Amino acid sequence: MQLTFCKYQATGNDFIMVDNRHDFFPKNDTKTIERLCHRRFGIGADGLILLETDNSTDFRMVYYNADGREGSMCGNGGRCIVAFAKYLGIIDTHCSFVAFDGVHRARISGDVVALQMQDVSQIHVKPKYLFLDTGSPHHVQLWEDWETLDAEKEGKRLRYGLYGEKGSNINFVNPLESGHFEVRTYERGVESETYSCGTGVTAVAIAMHELGRASGSEAILETKGGNLRVCFTKEGAVYSDIWLEGPAEQVFKGSVS
Ligand SMILES: N[C@H](CCC[C@H](N)C(=O)O)C(=O)O
Incomplete structure (x- = not known):
């Protein structure tokens, strides 16, 4: 598999970012994701994130931990994918996207990204x-x-x-x-x-x-x-x-x- 990617970091939490709008990525291949994230055998990252299309928001975020398994929400990764979406020309300064835990709003100004998180009651x-x-x-x-x-x-x-x-x-x-x-x-x-x-x-x-x-x-x-x-x-x-x-x-x- 030929894979082009971008590497992002947010306060030192680092991620491999892949544009998967054409749905080519082998999402169930845990071993490949783990190897890509490995700091000796691969690119090296705390996680891998796919940017995908979504019908009701600007894009979808799919997040995998470095062990190759799909994780839950990632706040730093969420901020990185907003910067990635801006780089790809998908969004301008404000956006909304869907992730594991629902819809998030975000805004970006220079290299600073603010991300709205879900309400917490428990x-x-x-x-x-x-x-x-x-x-x-x-x-x-x-x-x-x-x-x-x-x-x-x-x-x-x-x-x-x-x-x-x-x-x-x-x-x-x-x-x-x-x-x-x-x-x-x-x-x-x-x-x-x-x-x-x-x-x-x-x-x-x-x-x-x-x-x-x-x-x-x-x-x-x-x-x-x-x-x-x-x-x-x-x-x-x-x-x-x-x-x-x-x-x-x-x-x-x-x-x-
Ligand atoms: N680094 C992430 C957290 C990932 C959570 C992940 N480790 C899990 O429990 O699935 C963050 O910035 O929020």
Whole structure:
């Protein structure tokens, strides 16, 4: 298979982007997707994303984790595909697209993409952590010994220990000054720590607000790959108008056979 692709990154969360509007991509070939994402044997990426046609929105996003399996929503990937759609000339500055968890609106200005996430109403608050779904499942836990945190080891332990085979993404949080949080994320499907996770920082912003650690309706999340901004409104128990904003850029183009 001759495959042309573009490589994108958003705060260090990186993706292989493929224009699949002609429906040529072997979507059930888990092994090929895994190999393309492999950092030694392939292009290297945290995930692979297909841009496809959709009848009622500007395009469809199909997201695969680096293990080759179709994942749930990806916030950073969602921001990258908006930049890709702009590059392909499909959209201008505003768009809507459909993904795993429904329709998203987005806007792009320079290299900054803001993406609207689905409303969140179910938040499980446990004594040591919170669990919520922001398009993907997320465990959010405050972590005290930040400097010595082994996110890879602890993430794997919680991902399998608490959530079994289906798993969850695991976020560790270090509160900084008001409304600012440092976040490290272990991603299921990649099965390691990534530089940043969009649905993850969205979950962290909401979880911190829920715990009363972020009084306003905005949070700045500092990840290994840079800063992201999440804003939202809360009415009753529902978080709505949730926007995830930050940089997303094309890194290179290429082809593989
Ligand atoms: N990196 C992604 C999250 C992918 C979620 C994926 N790991 C799964 O649970 O299927 C993001 O920016 O939101």
